[in-house]
Amino acid sequence: MLFHVKMTVNIPLDLDKDYVNELKATEKALSQKLQQEGKWTHIWRIVGKYENISIFNVNSATEMHEILMSLPLYPYMAIEITSLCQHYSSVKDEEIQVNP
Structure with missing residues (x-):
């Protein structure tokens, strides 16, 4: 499962x-x-802010939740998360599963 996380x-x-x-x-x-x-496939800084946009590729929403909760800075984060799926018009197979 792919997740966009801010x-x-x-x-x-x-x-x-x-x-x-x-x-x-x-x-x-x-x-x-x-x-x-x-599992953390992309990470980008937001210019001028202490923020990042990341893409995660994990096996489940539960795993995504556990990863976020395990981050040492989690208690000091505001997190926006969006589950992503393959677009019908995409010519690429981007939704690759992580090996368990």
Whole structure:
């Protein structure tokens, strides 16, 4: 299943800087692992904002939910998610399933 996910990060300004840096480093490592596994297939920054647009390719909505909940910065995110499916006019087979 493909998902379009917009993540907006809102870290409180009074949060300990060392803790925030640790969260960011852990988040980066997890996101890169998920990219290498083929589950987080695309990630783009939104210019001038602490936001990204990502495409995930996972086996189920439950797996997508679990991935988002596992992100270290999840408690500080506003997330908009849209399930995607193949368009009838597409000449490409973009809806590829991740191996379980």
